[in-house]
Amino acid sequence: MISVENLTKRYSAFTAVDDVTFTCEPGTITGFLGPNGAGKSTTLRMITGLTSPTAGRTTIGGIGYAELPNPGRVVGVMLDAAAQHPGRTGLETLRLSAALMGLPGRRADEMLERVGIADAAKRRVGNYSLGMRQRLGIGATLMGDPQLLILDEPANGMDPEGIRWMRGLLRDFAHRGGTVLLSSHLLGEVQATVDRLVVIGGGQVVAQGSLAELLQRQGVVVRGLDPSGLRRALEGAGLAVDVQPDGGYRVDGTAEQVGRAAALAGEVLTELRDSDGAGLEDLFFELTSASDRGAATSVAQLAESRRTN
Ligand SMILES: Nc1ncnc2c1ncn2[C@@H]1O[C@H](COP(=O)(O)OP(=O)(O)OP(=O)(O)O)[C@@H](O)[C@H]1O
Numbered sequence: 001m002i003s004v005e006n007l008t009k010r011y012s013a014f015t016a017v018d019d020v021t022f023t024c025e026p027g028t029i030t031g032f033l034g035p036n037g038a039g040k041s042t043t044l045r046m047i048t049g050l051t052s053p054t055a056g057r058t059t060i061g062g063i064g065y066a067e068l069p070n071p072g073r074v075v076g077v078m079l080d081a082a083a084q085h086p087g088r089t090g091l092e093t094l095r096l097s098a099a100l101m102g103l104p105g106r107r108a109d110e111m112l113e114r115v116g117i118a119d120a121a122k123r124r125v126g127n128y129s130l131g132m133r134q135r136l137g138i139g140a141t142l143m144g145d146p147q148l149l150i151l152d153e154p155a156n157g158m159d160p161e162g163i164r165w166m167r168g169l170l171r172d173f174a175h176r177g178g179t180v181l182l183s184s185h186l187l188g189e190v191q192a193t194v195d196r197l198v199v200i201g202g203g204q205v206v207a208q209g210s211l212a213e214l215l216q217r218q219g220v221v222v223r224g225l226d227p228s229g230l231r232r233a234l235e236g237a238g239l240a241v242d243v244q245p246d247g248g249y250r251v252d253g254t255a256e257q258v259g260r261a262a263a264l265a266g267e268v269l270t271e272l273r274d275s276d277g278a279g280l281e282d283l284f285f286e287l288t289s290a291s292d293r294g295a296a297t298s299v300a301q302l303a304e305s306r307r308t309n
Helices: 040-047 090-100 106-114 130-142 160-175 187-191 211-216 227-236 255-264 280-292 299-308
Strands: 002-011 014-024 029-033 055-060 075-078 148-152 179-184 196-201 204-210 220-224 241-243 249-251 269-274
Touching (some): 014 040, 090 130, 130 148, 130 160, 179 187, 220 255
Parallel strands (some): 029 179
Antiparallel strands (some): 002 055, 220 249, 241 249
8 A cells, every 4th residue: 555644845935745645555546647747746756765755754555665675576666767778778677677676587578578568678778769668667667576556657658559558557457456556647548547536736635536436526418408597497406507618518416406407497408418527627627726726625625616616
């Protein structure tokens, strides 16, 4: 388990990470999501002992990263795939990882096969594409057969096939009881991969919960013959209504609640369906801009602020 408790990092007067708390459980993939500059990398650097916190603490399996006797055997960390030495070949890179962890060199060859770049084993990493470096980086994280993975923007530079491959690999890792924490600034990228989301904006956690929970909050999409009459009926029934760019309404409620409110007011519906997370992107922007206002610190507060806006 990864545990982050009241973690804060200040650079002079600037607070990059502000009282962040979350946990990542075995058997799950947690997405750490936020726009550029939100504080994701700083948090991951603190978890992995590369930056010291101003306040708070982080543990991996109950102990601090710096106290792990052979960290690579416990947690695979990839913070910057582009940082690999450009003059070494992929094989040399992984052989070095193997040597540092006291593993046999042949493991490097097996790993290159596993991450799909065996045919580039003897090429210099400087000539790899970013997607190939990500594969190599993921290979390096897996060398010590760890129970946890911490990956900063692992999908950066990967093509759709690469992203699908990585998704399968991480799913399989979590399925076998592993714990994964991965960051991204793109909601669409993590949505299909993760079980849980921790959303960060302006250094603060603005929402966290299971993906299902956060998706559920998206309610239903509804349209009627008389849009303004339908809106009056829904709001009259106490349902919060968001007008979509295409003129439909997204409603925080169930199809039954919406159907009943419309029927009571004699409104004819032309469409009523689950929003299928279509609004999760809106939620992401809403959540992160809410953090700039310092308004919402939890899903509950955000939900409240959406109801009253
Ligand atoms: N060493 C440092 N000194 C001063 N400010 C820093 C330092 N490191 C990070 N910051 C600032 O802290 C904030 C958070 O940065 P961080 O790299 O953690 O964001 P991020 O969410 O990972 O963004 P990105 O997706 O762009 O990598 C940014 O405003 C950044 O400029």
